[in-house]
Amino acid sequence: MTDAPPSESPARTGPLTGFRIVEFAGLGPGPFASMMLADMGADVVTLMRGEQPQGLRGRVMMRGRRKVIADLKDEETRAEVLDLLANADALIEGFRPGVMERLGLGPDVVLARNPRLVYGRMTGWGQQGPLAHAAGHDINYIALTGALAAIGPRERPVTPLNLVGDFGGGALYLVAGILAGLLEASRSGQGQVIDCAMCDGAASLMSMFCEFAAGGRWQDRREANLLDGGAHFYGTYECADGEFIAVGSIEPQFYAELRRLAGLDDAVFDAQMDAESWPALKEKLAAVFRKKTRAQWCAVMEGSDVCFAPVLALSEAPHHPHMAARGVFVSHDGVTQPAPAPRFSRTPSAIRYAEAANLAAVIATWRVKS
16 A cells, blocks of 8 residues: 655645535535545535534545535525635535525525536435435435346345445446536536436446346346356355455356366366356356365466456455555555545546635635636
8 A cells, every 4th residue: 555645635636626616515425426526636625514423524535625614504604605606616415305495505596696507416316206305325226226136146135335326326427427517517608407316326327237138138036147146157256264256257268267277177167158057057166166265266366367356355455466556545644545546647636635624715715716
């Protein structure tokens, strides 16, 4: 791992340097999207509502922006927030539909003050629809998209952390929407509202599987398909020491390499794409992988064209030679955390420290720079 300077943040760099974003503090996907935008150089100011839950006091997803305490129920403070938004390029909020409107900070009011603003709205169910005002979490949003039903062993669906809804279908789609909105606004001079719903994004992530289904290559049951653990050559296996490895030998040449290095000489392995044979072949391959430890299989297969990797714990991942060589994780503010991604050759992203700020001072600074 590489270490960030301990005393001060690096100079603001990145492709979004010069862009100004106001984030209304929330949980999960909103802070993650704001973290990415701040890493890319945007000047992100987060409006906090006093004492915050642990997720908003952290040193990873809250990195890189100025944090301002703002009582949005106070009329004078709301007027200051509108002054701040008058010189912003984008806004991010993750309240339930109608909350910003009740605060007097809805799109109609804000865009009337700043017509070029990109107004990003992050919700689970979206701004409209029968469930728009219902509570929910990642697991609920992905349940309605077909994603959750497809993940896990044959017996039951398994929760895939909150990566599919909150971060994949939510935050990353919000970042894409904000960036597209900023690009369009730079040409038209007009902002717009980005309705980013986690259920929309999670459904979008299922596009390839809809393609499979349309072509008759998808079964609506778990562990019966190419990429859901059904195939013996694409899945995880336990080793002699109780650790796990992952193989993804889909292409014929990669499957041939798997057979060579694992010693799969039995002719039954010739029927790679015979789905009826997959359960029996999985059992045979599992028995083979249980004969060696994870480290021993790494010595045999890692770096080959098997499409192989050890299954590492979060505490192990930063120390893997490949991850360390690329600096995928860094130590920043005393915390091991992912480095900014993606990487830019000319305008590199960087991690900056979060800092407390005064709302009036930020407004004054942004006015001067406008």
